Amino acid sequence: MAAIKLCFVVQHPPYKSENPRLALTHSISSQTAEIHLEDGQTVVPTLILVGDGVLNAVKNQQAMKLYGVTSTESHIKNGLLIDMPVWICKEDMQRLGLKEDQVITDAEDMGAELKATFVSFADINKELEACDHLMFF
Amino acid sequence: MAVLTIGAFPSLVGSMTLDFSFKLAEAAVAKGHKVNFWLSGNAVMMAKKGQKAFKDYSHIEKRMMELIAKGIEITVCEACAEARGYHKEDTPAGMKRASMDWYLAKTFNSERVLHIGGE
Numbered sequence: 001m002a003a004i005k006l007c008f009v010v011q012h013p014p015y016k017s018e019n020p021r022l023a024l025t026h027s028i029s030s031q032t033a034e035i036h037l038e039d040g041q042t043v044v045p046t047l048i049l050v051g052d053g054v055l056n057a058v059k060n061q062q063a064m065k066l067y068g069v070t071s072t073e074s075h076i077k078n079g080l081l082i083d084m085p086v087w088i089c090k091e092d093m094q095r096l097g098l099k100e101d102q103v104i105t106d107a108e109d110m111g112a113e114l115k116a117t118f119v120s121f122a123d124i125n126k127e128l129e130a131c132d133h134l135m136f137f
Numbered sequence: 138m139a140v141l142t143i144g145a146f147p148s149l150v151g152s153m154t155l156d157f158s159f160k161l162a163e164a165a166v167a168k169g170h171k172v173n174f175w176l177s178g179n180a181v182m183m184a185k186k187g188q189k190a191f192k193d194y195s196h197i198e199k200r201m202m203e204l205i206a207k208g209i210e211i212t213v214c215e216a217c218a219e220a221r222g223y224h225k226e227d228t229p230a231g232m233k234r235a236s237m238d239w240y241l242a243k244t245f246n247s248e249r250v251l252h253i254g255g256e
Contacts, residue, residue, distance in 0.1 A: 002245075004244055004245045006241065006244060017255075017256055018178050018179070018255065018256075019146075019178075019254065019255060019256075022146065022177060022178050022217075022255075025216075025237055026177070026237045026240065026241065029236060029237035029238040029240075029241060030238070030241050031238075032236070032238040033238040033241040033242040033245075034242075035238065035242075036238060036239055036242030036243075037242050037245055041245055043241045043242065043244060043245060045241075132244070133244045133247070133250040133252075134250075134252070135144070135250075135252045136252060136254060137254055
């Protein structure tokens with residue numbers, strides 16, 4: 001099977017702009033991209049949260065209650081549900097004082113098997129070098 | 138000839154970034170390249186026909202229509218457009234509407250993807 005690897009890099013915090021939501025919805029749409037492709041062709045996304053973008057993965061967001069919209073937390077969980085790798089920058093978590101138990105690590109409540117991964121910025125750079133196309137939100 | 142896919146997300150008014158995106162597409166077409174053009178986020182403002190030209194604001198509709206006539210494939214994010222009240226009947230002639238998977242699929246056969254972010 002021929003595959004194209006796409007990296008979706010999220011650098012903005014949630015709700016301040018549309019960027020993180022667009023990154024999440026676009027990356028999840030990889031699930032159905034094959035309807036536009038020929039047999040055997042596929043796109044493989046990785047979602048990478050860096051800078052203030054790591055705030056999108058904070059647990060227990062109340063977006064529906066407060067804003068009447070779905071949370072970036074729920075979108076990230078949907079990403080895990082479709083087996084999309086979710087990488088969260090460790091250094092940026094430290095910079096923002098975030099502990100691992102404050103951040104989404106899984107979506108077991110939705111039936112997802114894949115877990116989010118805490119990675120170094122150096123590892124993120126290697127992933128960016130390995131991808132075919134970069135989408136920087 | 139190469140295939141270039143541009144994903145444009147900035148609004149029509151507020152910066153010159155969307156203008157730049159269309160000029161870039163125009164230059165690529167002039168050099169003989171095939172261009173796929175995806176409009177999403179606030180860039181779906183282009184999915185409203187009949188925009189009036191004022192010298193105080195960017196006006197790209199004419200350039201966009203010329204590019205469509207030259208064969209460039211311009212597709213707007215249907216959900217982003219509907220969320221802003223731009224319906225199918227508002228869409229300029231020749232512009233397509235699709236879901237986000239269209240953009241990702243176009244990256245498959247593209248030599249280059251230029252993702253031009255929004256606000």
